[in-house]
Amino acid sequence: MEWSARDGVAILTLASPPSNPVTPHLCEALHAAFKRAASDPEVDGVLLHARGRSFSGGDDPCGPVCGADALNGLFEQIETCPKPVVAALHGLVLGSGVGLALAAHYRIAAAGTRLGLPEVKLGLVPGGGTTQRLPRLLGADAALEMMLGGGMHPVDQGAARGIVDSIAEGYLLSAAEAFLRDVIASGQGARPSSLRTDGFADPAGYQKTVAHHRGQAGRRSEEAPREIIAAVEAAMLLPFEAGLSFEADAAETCRASAQATALRAAFLAERRARGLGLEADVPRPALDRVAVLGGGALAVQVTFTLLNAGIAVNWGTRDPAQLLDGVPRLRDAFDDGVARGTIGTDEAQERMASLRVGDSAAMTGDAQLILHAAKGQGDVPAPQDVPRAAIFPGSRVEALGLRFAQPVPSARLVEVMAGPNVTVTELAVARTLVARLGKVGVRVNSSAETVGSRLLAVCQRAVDALIDAGQDPYAIDRAFLDWGWLRPPLMARDVLGLAGLARHPRAEGARNWSAVLLEAGRSGRASGKGVYDWTAQPSKPAEDAGLRALVSDLRPAAAPLAAEAIVRLVLGAMANEGARMLSSGMVAAPSEIDLVALHALEMPRWRGGPMHLAGAMGLLSVRRALESFEHPDRPFWTPEPIFAELIKNGRSFDSLDGRAA
Structure with missing residues (x-):
């Protein structure tokens, strides 16, 4: 002063x-x-x-x-x-x-x-x-x-x-x-x-x-x-x-509350993740115009998000019909923003004016970043020094990929996929893009899998194991609703649709309950029935006696677990999977796993993600719960060695990236 x-x-x-x-x-x-x-x-x-x-x-x-x-x-x-x-x-x-x-x-x-x-x-x-x-x-x-x-x-x-x-x-x-x-x-x-x-x-x-x-x-x-x-x-x-x-x-x-500790951890994690693992002196490239190649819903969402952030877009497809359908959808999105008062009429028109459309090959020349929003765009010619990123789900990433959480305009998470051939320049452009969009970027060293997909899969696998062990599906969700998770695992399963989860393998003696329900004609919210009955009130699913009867016929009953035990087992399994991601180098810090859980799985921010919560619940307590849970999928429930190491030294996962002593 x-x-x-x-x-x-x-x-x-x-x-x-x-x-x-x-x-x-x-x-x-x-x-x-x-x-x-x-x-x-x-x-x-x-x-x-x-x-x-x-x-x-x-x-x-x-x-x-x-x-x-x-x-x-x-x-x-x-x-x-x-x-x-x-x-x-x-x-x-x-x-x-x-x-x-x-x-x-x-x-x-x-x-x-x-x-x-x-x-x-x-x-x-x-x-x-x-x-x-x-x-x-x-x-x-x-x-x-x-x-x-x-x-x-x-x-x-x-x-x-x-x-x-x-x-x-x-x-x-x-x-x-x-x-x-x-x-x-x-x-x-x-x-x-x-x-x-x-x-x-x-x-x-x-x-x-x-x-x-x-x-x-x-x-x-x-x-x-x-x-x-x-x-x-x-x-x-x-x-x-x-x-x-x-x-x-x-x-x-x-x-002094646990809530403040969790919220502060999330804030610090977002601040720490901004750098994407790059040195502070790595230049921040300009990013004024981006090419989006490919049509479809993802391309529309990403193009709107870029334009709304003040980034000019060249939108190219090989099928003109996709542009004829997509451009009016962009105008509708901006008109909706004007009607809601989130953007002025002049500003909306200015942003739409920064959009160019045409054939894919004609859209790459002056772009500073090229985003592949659909298959079949990888061979579109472009200047060699312009970074390219595959953004559509399931695409293999050799260099740079981006996985936007849905819906793209409002969801904050971007998993920045760093493939085996990624360069510092490509990551620097990704860092600039994430910052310009006001999103949270998490670097993921992977050619295919995302952190979000692995956390979702392990959460659902753990819930399936609880059902195998005789627990009522609705009691599982109620435990998490009471805990503060507004879209608990089985309700989220219905919203996503059961078809994708039904393909995930299970160990011998364990069931994939999504596959069971799919065979019974229950595919999720879109069809009216999945785990829940969505037919009466689509916004408020109801428990279904038919689902209980179906499950009860296929596995023995068991004494109900306490809600606290259910939460500890599922979150413990997620933290255990996070430990596997850490040991493989897929992510650099436990806090990055927590960020994905908070943003992609919509876990309550005031609770924190699974890595933070494993410490809050007590690593020893979590390890004992995983070890003592009787289920055929034993490798899945076996705690990773890092649990013993942290417990021995009186530390938590938070301490691995400086969130706690």
């Missing part, structure tokens, strides 16, 4: 760009600076601003953070400063950066500034008095919208509009200094947010909003939203100091 002064105004500059994190060092520096400003008779007011692209990104989850006492103490010092304090905001203002801005007496922002409180996504409660000051300014509705959603909010509209006093015209620092001098000249002086009551103007409405959000949160398993709602309620019911204590207790409860 830097100090300067001119004509009675102390200018405090956050000088750790690009994000200016709120670190213990910054807290100490600001504490000293405000102490100096308060005691300096030559200072009439304080202006707080920042260098770089953003005012402050708040706490760095990978770095040291200020403790609750230090943060509250600093913000109280700023708020009780006897001289007016103006915060000049720009770029992104996140987390404790928002708390810092709220501690100031006045706020002025550059156009385009966005505020966000992402703590809930990490299972945390916003600290530094944010849950107490924000409702005083905005009321319960807008404050909870910001804190429970965790998204970005423009300062000039919506929920965040009541936070700032002015939107700067022209140069922010000059406008903020002029604003501060007007405050000084008018004698308005300090205006602590803790004394504001604007948001409490309608007490009954405030409490009604709190009750509404509490009812919604009560139907979910996440702890942090409930604590945030309680803290916002306390903001109106308790004196400010008592509210700060309430917030601190709630924040500590959440920070």
Whole structure:
């Protein structure tokens, strides 16, 4: 942090760009600076601003953070400063950066500034008095919208509009200094947010909003939203100091929770996976135009996703009819976005205008990356230095492949397949593409299999083994529904369709229950019946007595396992398969397996993936469960040697990539 002064105004500059994190060092520096400003008779007011692209990104989850006492103490010092304090905001203002801005007496922002409180996504409660000051300014509705959603909010509209006093015209620092001098000249002086009551103007409405959000949160398993709602309620019911204590207790409860640990692990895993295993100094190539070769649904989805990210597309096929069908579908997708307000009409038209279509051979010349979206495109001529990637499922990967999770426009996962002949240049282009699309990329060293397909297969194989052992199929799914998996294994099986899973082999004495059901005419949701009966309410499958009778006739009954035991066995089998992938070098870190599980299998993020959960449940407990489960498929259930190694050294899978000690 830097100090300067001119004509009675102390200018405090956050000088750790690009994000200016709120670190213990910054807290100490600001504490000293405000102490100096308060005691300096030559200072009439304080202006707080920042260098770089953003005012402050708040706490760095990978770095040291200020403790609750230090943060509250600093913000109280700023708020009780006897001289007016103006915060000049720009770029992104996140987390404790928002708390810092709220501690100031006045706020002025550059156009385009966005505020966000992402703590809930990490299972945390916003600290530094944010849950107490924000409702005083905005009321319960807008404050909870910001804190429970965790998204970005423009300062000039919506929920965040009541936070700032002015939107700067022209140069922010000059406008903020002029604003501060007007405050000084008018004698308005300090205006602590803790004394504001604007948001409490309608007490009954405030409490009604709190009750509404509490009812919604009560139907979910996440702890942090409930604590945030309680803290916002306390903001109106308790004196400010008592509210700060309430917030601190709630924040500590959440920070120490298993949910916060899992969510933080997922966040750090996504950050770590961005590099795709490349050195930091590998150049990041430009990627302005991509060729998509081949027609069909995948090509349409990928082309739309590229265009929507601002990447121009050359779409080529050898069958003009596929373009005649596909281009109108693209227009419909953009029209739908306009209707929903996610994109403006002019922007949608601009993106469609960056699309070229034609024969495959004519589409590769000026592309910086070529994506094969269908079979039969590998021999299309193109400049030799242009990277090519096979993206359609099942294609063998010799160099670079990409496997987009479905549906491509909204799903975030991309498995970046690194075949035996992949080059650094190809991986660098893939890294750029994943970043431009705003997706999560996981490098997979494989020519064919994906991590997602292996996790899905082993999950279903484990569930089949439980059914072999006499467990009720619906009890298995209920165990996972109660655990928090909204699309549990057998329900997911029906949605995917049983035909693909029915081809997977089983050991002697074990059944592939997808094959059994398929032979009985139950192929999944599309046909109306699979494991569940989908005919009455397609969006709400029903348990089916006919399925129970079919299963019961083919295997002996057994005493039901506890839900906890079912969850441990299935997740343990998935972690065991993850251990096999690690030992083969298919992936570099356990966290990458967890990312695929969270994004491709839609496991609850607040629980974590199977590798993290094996540690959370206790590796020894998981190993014993795998060893003691009686089933003919013994090699499948035999724990990998790494379990014994980790247990011996008191470690978990998380420790292998630095997520835990």
